[in-house]
Amino acid sequence: MSRISVRLDPALGERLQVRAAGAGLSLSAFARSVLEQAADPSDRYVYSSQDEIFATCIQILSILATSVGDRAPDTLARGMNEAKTMLRQRGLLDPERDR
Known part of the structure; x- marks a missing residue:
């Protein structure tokens, strides 16, 4: 070692x-x-020193997803599937949790 x-x-x-x-x-x-x-x-x-920026982005995207989900659930579902595809392609989606 x-x-x-x-x-x-x-x-x-x-x-x-x-x-x-x-x-x-x-x-x-x-x-x-x-x-x-x-x-x-x-x-x-692997990591970022930009945790505050990521936290803000997550908050904004959560608000946006909630709004879209309220108005057009099928659009939200399609967007989530596209996001999963992009994350998977970049190795950012854990295969163990990709269900």
Whole structure:
């Protein structure tokens, strides 16, 4: 097994500790998980430092989907199927949850 040693800025180390604790993992287990994802052989997009932008997009899309669903449920269903297809093509849809 390879071993690495990394020095972190204290603020970064603290943020990582918080993320690891939130995931119920030790810092080492959390770091291994992040490194495994970053080395994904299928080249999927793993993470983003733009969490706030993603959160806002999700909120906007949720409001839009609710509105469309109220007015045209069949249009919403078609759009969701098209979205799944695009996500699947880009490796962004977990096959285990793709049901």
